[in-house]
Amino acid sequence: MTGGVRLARLAPPLTLLILLGPLAFGLAGTALPALGYLPELGGTEFTTAHFSALAEVPGITRSAVLSILIGLVTTLVSLGAVAGFVASDLGTCGFARMRRMISPLLSVPHAAAAFGLAFLIAPSGMLMRLVSPWLTGYDQPPDVLIVNDPLALSMMAGLIVKEIPFLFLVTLAALPQTRHVETMRLGRSLGYGRIASFVFLLWPPLYRQIRLAVFAVVAYATSVVDVALILGPHLPATLPVRLIDWMNDPDLETRFLASAGAILQLGVTLTALLAWVGLERIGAAMVGRARNCGHRMQRDRIVRAGARMVMIASAAIVFGGIAVLALWSVSGLWQFPDALPANFSLRSWMQALPRMSGPLATTLAVAGLSTLIALVLTILCLEREYETGRGRGGGALLLIYLPLIVPQISFMFGLQVLSIWLGVDASFPALVLAHLVFVLPYVFLSLSDPWRAHDRRHDLIAAGLGMSRTRTLIRIRMPMLTRAILTAAAVGFSVSVGQYLPTVLIGAGRLTTVTTEAVALAAGGNRRVIGVYAFMQTLLPFLAFAIATGLPGLVFRNRRGLRV
Amino acid sequence: MLKSLSVLAGALTAALVLTPAAQAADPDPRDWDAVLEEARGQTVYFNAWGGSENINSYIDWAGATLKDRFGVDVVHVKLDDTANAVAKVLAEKAAGKNEGGSVDLIWINGENFASMKRQNLLMAPDWTTRLPNWAYVDHENKPTILTDFTIATDGLESPWGGAKMVFFHDIARTPADSVPNSSAELLDWAQRNPGRFSYPQPPDFIGSSFLKQVLLETITDKSKLRKPVNEARFAEDAVPLFAYLDKLHPSLWRSGKAYPQNYPDMKQKLADGELDIIFAFNPSEASAGIAAGELPDTVRSFTYDKGTLGNTHFVAIPYNAAAKAGALVLANFLISPEAQARKQDPAIWGDPTVLSMNKLSAQDRAAFDALDLGIATLKPDELGPALDEPHPDWMEHIEGEWLRRYGAAN
Numbered sequence: 001m002t003g004g005v006r007l008a009r010l011a012p013p014l015t016l017l018i019l020l021g022p023l024a025f026g027l028a029g030t031a032l033p034a035l036g037y038l039p040e041l042g043g044t045e046f047t048t049a050h051f052s053a054l055a056e057v058p059g060i061t062r063s064a065v066l067s068i069l070i071g072l073v074t075t076l077v078s079l080g081a082v083a084g085f086v087a088s089d090l091g092t093c094g095f096a097r098m099r100r101m102i103s104p105l106l107s108v109p110h111a112a113a114a115f116g117l118a119f120l121i122a123p124s125g126m127l128m129r130l131v132s133p134w135l136t137g138y139d140q141p142p143d144v145l146i147v148n149d150p151l152a153l154s155m156m157a158g159l160i161v162k163e164i165p166f167l168f169l170v171t172l173a174a175l176p177q178t179r180h181v182e183t184m185r186l187g188r189s190l191g192y193g194r195i196a197s198f199v200f201l202l203w204p205p206l207y208r209q210i211r212l213a214v215f216a217v218v219a220y221a222t223s224v225v226d227v228a229l230i231l232g233p234h235l236p237a238t239l240p241v242r243l244i245d246w247m248n249d250p251d252l253e254t255r256f257l258a259s260a261g262a263i264l265q266l267g268v269t270l271t272a273l274l275a276w277v278g279l280e281r282i283g284a285a286m287v288g289r290a291r292n293c294g295h296r297m298q299r300d301r302i303v304r305a306g307a308r309m310v311m312i313a314s315a316a317i318v319f320g321g322i323a324v325l326a327l328w329s330v331s332g333l334w335q336f337p338d339a340l341p342a343n344f345s346l347r348s349w350m351q352a353l354p355r356m357s358g359p360l361a362t363t364l365a366v367a368g369l370s371t372l373i374a375l376v377l378t379i380l381c382l383e384r385e386y387e388t389g390r391g392r393g394g395g396a397l398l399l400i401y402l403p404l405i406v407p408q409i410s411f412m413f414g415l416q417v418l419s420i421w422l423g424v425d426a427s428f429p430a431l432v433l434a435h436l437v438f439v440l441p442y443v444f445l446s447l448s449d450p451w452r453a454h455d456r457r458h459d460l461i462a463a464g465l466g467m468s469r470t471r472t473l474i475r476i477r478m479p480m481l482t483r484a485i486l487t488a489a490a491v492g493f494s495v496s497v498g499q500y501l502p503t504v505l506i507g508a509g510r511l512t513t514v515t516t517e518a519v520a521l522a523a524g525g526n527r528r529v530i531g532v533y534a535f536m537q538t539l540l541p542f543l544a545f546a547i548a549t550g551l552p553g554l555v556f557r558n559r560r561g562l563r564v
Numbered sequence: 565m566l567k568s569l570s571v572l573a574g575a576l577t578a579a580l581v582l583t584p585a586a587q588a589a590d591p592d593p594r595d596w597d598a599v600l601e602e603a604r605g606q607t608v609y610f611n612a613w614g615g616s617e618n619i620n621s622y623i624d625w626a627g628a629t630l631k632d633r634f635g636v637d638v639v640h641v642k643l644d645d646t647a648n649a650v651a652k653v654l655a656e657k658a659a660g661k662n663e664g665g666s667v668d669l670i671w672i673n674g675e676n677f678a679s680m681k682r683q684n685l686l687m688a689p690d691w692t693t694r695l696p697n698w699a700y701v702d703h704e705n706k707p708t709i710l711t712d713f714t715i716a717t718d719g720l721e722s723p724w725g726g727a728k729m730v731f732f733h734d735i736a737r738t739p740a741d742s743v744p745n746s747s748a749e750l751l752d753w754a755q756r757n758p759g760r761f762s763y764p765q766p767p768d769f770i771g772s773s774f775l776k777q778v779l780l781e782t783i784t785d786k787s788k789l790r791k792p793v794n795e796a797r798f799a800e801d802a803v804p805l806f807a808y809l810d811k812l813h814p815s816l817w818r819s820g821k822a823y824p825q826n827y828p829d830m831k832q833k834l835a836d837g838e839l840d841i842i843f844a845f846n847p848s849e850a851s852a853g854i855a856a857g858e859l860p861d862t863v864r865s866f867t868y869d870k871g872t873l874g875n876t877h878f879v880a881i882p883y884n885a886a887a888k889a890g891a892l893v894l895a896n897f898l899i900s901p902e903a904q905a906r907k908q909d910p911a912i913w914g915d916p917t918v919l920s921m922n923k924l925s926a927q928d929r930a931a932f933d934a935l936d937l938g939i940a941t942l943k944p945d946e947l948g949p950a951l952d953e954p955h956p957d958w959m960e961h962i963e964g965e966w967l968r969r970y971g972a973a974n
Contacts, residue, residue, distance in 0.1 A: 038658065059972025124836035140737075140837045143759030148822040234765060234822045236972050245767070248647040251679060251960065255654075332857035336837040345857055351617045355624065421659035426666050504648075510609060510641060510666060520614040520642040526828055526858070529617055 005470045008387065011380030015440065018377075019403055022415050022437050027266075027406070029414020033259035041255060050260040057257075059236035064268050066152055067239045071222035071272035072279070074156050078163040079214060081314070082171055084307025087198030088300070090175075090184060094308070099172060101315055103490070103549065105165035107541030108318050109498045111519065112534035114158045114230040116321015118147050119328075119527065121154065124336045126324050132337035141336055148234050155231040155238075159224065161314040163217050167210070168311075169491075173449045174209035178202060195304065196297040199287055213445060216404040218276050222269045223407030226500060226519065239265055243409050259413070266410045273405070322538060329531030348528040356514065356536065363513040363540065365428070366503075367496035370435040374443040374492050375485065381444070382451045383473060404441045408501050416505040426510040434502040443492040450484035482555065486548035494541030514540065590687060591889040593694040593896075599889045604635040606890035610879075611649035612671035614642020615828065618852060622906070622913045630897060636890045641667075646676050653685050653882045665884035669891040672880045673769065674713030677721055678956040680880065687881040687888060690719025695896040698722075702920030707952070708876040709918060714790055714955040721878035722895040725907060726916035727845040728947055729777060729872035732940070736862040738840045743866050747781045751808060753841070754815040760840040762816045764830065765823035766963045770845060775962050777873050779805045780951050789954035793961045802965060813970065820970065835859055845875075847947060848914030851938025855911055863940050867948040874950025876918060901928035910938040 032038065036047035054060060089095040119125050124141035132138045147154050180202055187197025207214075228238045236242065243265060246258035290297075328334070329348055331341035415434070416425065424430040454477065462472040478485065503516050518533035591599045610627075614620055620640065627638030643649055649670045656665050672680070680686050692698060701723060703709045709723045710716065733743055744750040754761045764771030782804035783789065794801070813820035817839060824830045830842040831853055844850075853859035879898060881891045897903055901924055904917040914937075921929055937943070 041654075041658075058968050062972060124833075124838050143818060143838075145818045145821050148818075150821060235970065247651065248645045249767070255651075333835070333860060335835055335860060343857070347856070348617070351621060355620065416655055420656055420661055423661070510639065512642065517614070517642065520644045521617070526615075526617070527832060528858075 005380065005383050005387070005473055008380045008384040011377055011384055015377045015381055016399055018433070019400060019437055019440060022418075022434070023403055023406060023411055025418045026411025026413075026415035029416075029418055030259050030262045030410055031414075033256055034263045036256065038255065038259075041253065043256065050256045051263075053257055054260045054264060057242075060239075060242075060264075063236045063239045063242055064264065066233070066236075067222045067265075067268050068272045068275065070152050070156055070159070070238065071218045071269070072275055074159040074163060074221040075214060075218045075276065076279070077156070077310075078160045078167055078217065081160075081164055081307055081310035082167045083198070083203065084195070084303060085168075085311045086171055086175075087195045087202075088304030088307055090180065090198075098168070098311060098315075102165050102169055102172070103545035104542055105315055105318055106169060106491070107494050107538055107545055108162070108322060109515065109534070109537045109541075110159075110162050110224070111226040111230065111500075111515075112325065112537055113162050113318050113321055114227045115527075115530055115534060116325050117154070117158045117161065117317055118230055119324055120317065120321055121157075122147050126320075129337050129339050138337065147231055150233045150235070152231075152233050152238065155228060155233070157317075158227050158231045159221050161317045162227075163221070164311065164314045165318075167213065167217065170210045170213040170445070171206065173446060174206055177209060177449060177453045178205050180206075190296075191298070192296045193298040193300040195300040196295070200291045203287070204284075209449065212398075212401050212404075215273060215276070216401065216441075216445075218272050219269050219405045219407065222272045223265055223409060225409070239268055240407070240409055247413065262407075262410045262413065265407050269405070269407050269410075322534065325527070325531040325534050327531070328527040329529075329535060331528060348532050352529060352532045356517070359512045359514050359517050360536075362507075362511050363497055363515070366431055366435055366511075366513065367439075367493045367540075369432050370439045370496050371443065371489050371492035373432070373436055374440040375447075375489055377440060378444045378447050378488070379451075379473075379478070379485075382448060383469075386451075387469070400441050400444050402441075403437050408438075412501050412505050415502075419506055425506060428511065431503065431507050431511050434506040435496045435499055438499060438502065439492040439496050442495045443488045446491045447481075447484055447488035450481060454481060479556075483548070483552045486551055487545075490541070490544040490548040493544040497537065497540050591892060593691050593696075593892055596696055599892050600634060602889035603887070603893045606887040607637040607639060608668045608887045608890040608894050609639050609641050609666060610669045610671075610891075610894065611641045611643055611646075611652075611667050613644070613646060614640065615644060615826075618856070618913050625906070626894070626897060626903060629903075630894060634893050636893050638890075638894060646670065646672060650676050650680055650685070653680070653884065654683065656884060657683075657685065662884050664886045665882055666886070667882050668885040668887045669894055670880050670882065671724065671877065672721060673877050674715065674875065674953060675956050675959060677712050677717075677878065677880065678715045680882075681715065681718075681720060685883055686720045687883050687885060688720060691881070691892065692717070692719040692722040692895070694719075695722065695892065695899065697896050697899045697901075700901060700919045700923045701899055702918060702923070705920065706876065706918065708874060708950075712876065712878065713953040713959075717878070721880040722899060723876050723918040724879050724898055725877050726874070726918055727877060728847055728867070728874040728916070728950055729773060729843055729845055730847045730849075730865050730867055730942065730947070731841055731843045732834065732850045732863055732865055733841050734834065734860060734863050736860065737837070740864060740866075743841065744868075745866075746868050746870060747778045747808065750841075751812050751815075754812055757840060758815045759817050759819070762818070762820075762824055762830070762833075762839060763843075764826050766966050768826050770827045770830075770843070771823070772959055772963060773845065773873055774843065775805070775809075775966065776954055776959065777951075778808050779954065779958065779962065780873070781870075782808055789958060790952075792955050792957035798961055798965075802962065805962070806965070806969065809966075809970070831858065834863070845873075846915055848908075848910040848916075848938060848941040850940035851910040852914045854940060855938065859940075861939065865940055865942050867942065867946075869948055871949035871951045873953060875953050901925075901931070905931040905935070908932065909935050910941060911936075914938070914941070916944075 033043065034050060036043045036045060036050060120127055123144050123146060128141060183202045184197050187201050192200065223240050225240045225244055228241045232238050232241060239261065243258055243261045246254045246261060330344050330346060332343035332345045334341035419425040419430050458476055458480065459472050462476050498515060500515050500519055503513050514533065514536050518537055521529045521533055591602055593599055610623065612623060620642065623640045627640065630636045630638050649667050653665060653667055701709065706726065712721065744753045763774040766772045766775060780786065783801060788801060824833055827844050830839060833839040834842045835858060847865065850859060850863045850865055854861050854863060879895050881888060885891055899918065901919060904919050907913050907915045908917050921932065
C-alpha cells in the first residue's frame with residue numbers, strides 16, 4: 001500500500017484554491033467599494049459614509065430582520081418535517097415511495113417552484129378557480145393579500161417545499177452511517193414511541209452528519225433572490241432583493257450603497273447562522289430534559305401525521321405548480337374563474353424552441369464539464385483523506401462548504417470586476433470555473449458520506465491480491481460506488497443548471513443558459529413563456545437524476561451484487 | 565457548444581492579433597461604404613430587454629436580415645433590466661478595458677442615457693445624424709428625438725421607436741363611458757372601485773411613468789420640470805403629487821400593500837380579472853395581447869384629452885464597444901422604413917415609428933398605410949397630445965421620496 005494515488009496528493013490544495021480564490025477575491029472586490037474605494041466612480045478614499053447612508057435607508061432594519069427570520073423559520077420547519085417523517089415512517093412503504101419521489105422534486109428549480117406556488121395560491125390562482133364561482137360566489141378574484149404578504153409567509157412556504165427534498169436527500173445519504181435499524185428497534189423494545197426513539201437515540205448522531213447541509217439551507221434562505229422576487233414581500237422587500245435593485249440602479253453611485261449592503265448581507269447571514277447554533281443548543285437541552293423525564297411518548301400519532309402531511313403537501317405543491325405551469329405553456333386565453341383555458345395553442349413553444357438551442361447547448365456544456373471536474377476533484381480529495389487517515393471534521397476540507405454559506409451576492413460583483421480585469425469574462429472556461437465554485441461543494445456533500453461509509457475490507461482484499469491503490473480505486477471502489485457517484489453527478493448537474501447570478505455576471509450575457517433566459521423572460525411576467533422555460537429548466541436535472549437512477553441497473557445487469 | 569468554442573477561439577485569435585496595435589479610430593458614418601466594409605464579419609452584441617417574445621422575435625428577424633445583406637452577426641443579449649448593460653460597461657471601465665468591450669449596442673431610455681452620458685460611457689461624437697437613414701427620421705415634429713427626458717441627445721443615441729402612455733380596460737367589465745379622462749378622474753374612479761387599479765412599484769419604468777404623469781397634471785408651475793430639481797423647493801413642489809397618492813393608495817389593489825411587478829404583470833392581472841384599468845407605453849399593446857391570446861377581444865384603449873406622457877426610446881453604442889461598425893449598420897437598419905414598418909405592425913410588435921411619413925417614398929408610405937393597427941388600438945389622431953418627460957432628476961427625487969413615504973411601512 002505504498003505511494004497511494006499520486007494525483008490525490010494535489011487534489012485537496014487545488015480544490016481549496018479553486019473554491020477559496022474566487023471567494024476571497026470576490027469579497028475583497030465587494031468590500032473595497034463598500035469602504036468607498038472604487039476609483040472609476042470617484043471613490044479614492046476610505047470612508048464609512050456608505051454604511052451610514054445604508055443605515056438611513058427607509059425600512060432597512062426591517063428588511064434585514066425579515067431575511068434573518070426567513071432563514072430561521074424556513075430551516076426549522078423543513079428540518080422538522082423531514083425529521084418527523086423519517087422518525088415516523090422509516091422502513092415503511094410510504095418511506096420508499098417518498099424516496100423515489102425525491103429526485104424529481106429536487107430537480108425542480110426554486111424559481112419554477114415559486115411561480116407554480118404563486119399561481120396555485122393567488123386570489124386569482126388555480127385553487128380559487130377550482131371552487132369559483134359555484135362555491136365561493138366570486139366572479140372576480142377577491143382583493144386579498146396572499147402572495148407578497150408583509151410577513152413573507154408565502155415566501156417561506158415556497159422555500160420550505162424546496163428545502164424539504166434537499167434535506168431529505170442529505171438525511172437519506174447520512175442514514176446508512178448510523179445503525180438506524182438497530183437503534184430504532186432498541187428504542188421501540190424499551191417501550192418508547194417512534195418519535196421518542198428517533199429523537200432520543202438516532203437524531204443526535206444523524207444531525208451531526210447533516211449539520212453543514214442545514215447551515216447551507218439557513219444561508220441560502222437568508223440570501224435568496226429569485227424566490228423573494230416572486231413570492232416575497234414588497235414594502236419593504238427582503239435585503240437581497242433591495243441589493244439587486246441598487247446594483248441595477250441607473251445612477252451608478254448607488255453601487256457604493258449596494259456594496260455596503262452586500263457586506264450587511266454577509267452580517268445578516270452570519271447572524272442567522274449564529275442564531276441557529278443557539279437554537280441547536282436550546283434544542284439539545286430540551287431533548288435532554290425530555291429524555292431524563294422518562295416519558296416514552298407512545299401516543300405520538302398526531303405529530304407523525306403532521307410530519308407526513310407536510311411532506312406530502314410539499315410534494316403535491318411542487319408537482320401541482322409545475323403541472324399548472326405546463327398547462328399555461330399551451331393555453332390560449334384563460335380568464336378567471338375558468339378552471340381550464342378557453343383554448344389551447346402551441347404558440348409559446350413554437351416561438352421559444354428555435355431560440356432555445358444555443359442556451360441549451362451552453363447549459364449542457366457548462367453543467368457537464370463543471371460536474372465532471374467536481375467529481376474528479378471530489379473523488380481524489382476523498383481518496384487522499386482515506387489514505388492519510390484524516391477523517392471528517394477536523395480537516396481543512398470543511399472550507400469546501402464556505403461558498404454555500406457565504407451569500408452569493410456578497411462576492412459575485414467583486415468577482416465580476418476581477419474576471420473583466422483578467423480579461424476572462426464571457427469566456428467559457430471562466431463560466432465553468434464560476435459554476436464549479438457552487439457545484440463542487442454540493443458534489444462533495446453528496447458523495448463524501450457514501451464514500452466514507454464504504455467498507456475498507458474490500459480494499460484490503462484487493463491489496464492482498466496485489467492491486468495498486470490506483471487500480472483498486474478504479475476497479476473496485478468506483479464500480480461499487482457507481483450509484484453514489486452518479487447521484488452526486490446529478491446533484492452537481494442540477495446545481496449548475498439552476499445557477500443564475502454567476503452565469504449572468506461572469507457569462508456577461510453572452511453565454512446564456514436556460515435559466516438566465518428563463519429569468520429574463522420572467523421579467524415579462526408572461527405565464528405561458530415562463531411555463532415553457534420552467535418546464536425545460538426542470539426537465540434537464542430530471543433527466544440527469546433519471547440516468548443516475550437507471551444506469552447502474554443497466555450497466556450491472558450481469559452483476560447481481562451491485563444491483564440495488 | 566461548437567458555436568461557443570468557435571466564438572472563444574475567434575476571441576482568442578482577435579486578442580492575440582489586436583493587442584499590440586494602437587487604439588483604432590472609430591468608424592465614421594459619413595464614409596458609409598467603409599463602415600459596411602469594416603462591419604462585414606463582425607459580431608454585434610445587442611443588449612436589449614428580453615422579457616417579451618414578440619420583441620425577441622423582431623430582433624431575431626433584424627439579425628437574420630443583417631447577416632444576409634451585410635454579413636454582420638447579431639447576438640441579442642437578453643437583459644431583464646437595461647441598467648445591467650450600463651453596469652457592465654461601467655465594470656469594464658473600472659477594470660480599464662477601454663476597448664474591445666462586451667456591449668456593442670444598448671436599447672436605452674432617458675434615465676440610463678442620462679447616466680451614461682454623464683459618465684462618458686457613450687461613443688462620441690455625433691454619429692446618429694450621419695446615418696444614411698437619418699434622412700427619414702421625423703426630428704422636426706417629434707421633439708423627444710432630440711431631447712431625451714430634457715437631456716440633449718447630441719447624436720449619441722439613435723431613435724428606435726415612439727412611446728405614449730395609453731390606458732386599457734375591458735368593456736365586458738368596465739363600460740367605455742365610465743373611464744376617467746384625467747388623473748383627478750382616475751382618483752375618483754379608483755375610490756368608487758376600490759382594489760381595481762394599481763401601478764407597478766417604482767423604480768419600475770412604467771410605475772415611475774405613472775408618478776410623472778400625476779406630477780405633470782398636478783404641479784403648479786410646469787416650467788420647473790424642464791430643469792433639475794431645486795432641492796430647497798422640492799418638498800413644496802411635490803406636495804400636490806403626494807397628496808394625490810395619499811388619497812389614492814387606500815383604494816389601490818391590495819390597498820397598496822403589494823404592487824404589480826411591471827407592465828406585463830398588469831396585463832396578466834387584467835386578464836385574470838384582478839385589475840380593471842391598466843396602462844402601458846405602447847398604444848398597440850392591447851391589440852398585440854388580443855392577437856396573442858393573452859387578452860380577451862373586449863379590451864379597448866383610452867387616453868386623456870389633455871394629454872399623456874410621450875417619449876422616444878433609443879439605441880446607443882458604448883465608448884468601448886468591440887464592433888462599432890457593425891453596431892452602426894444595425895442602428896441604421898433599425899431606422900430603415902422596412903424595419904420601422906414591420907415594427908409598427910401589431911401582429912409583430914406594434915411600436916410607433918420614429919419616421920416622418922412625408923419623407924418616405926410612396927411605396928414605403930403604402931407599407932405603413934396597409935398596417936392593420938387592430939381593434940384595441942387608437943388611431944394616431946385619437947391619442948391626444950403628448951406631454952414631455954420631466955428632467956431625470958425629478959424622477960430620482962420622486963422615487964426616493966416615494967420609498968421614504970410608502971416603501972418601508974405597511
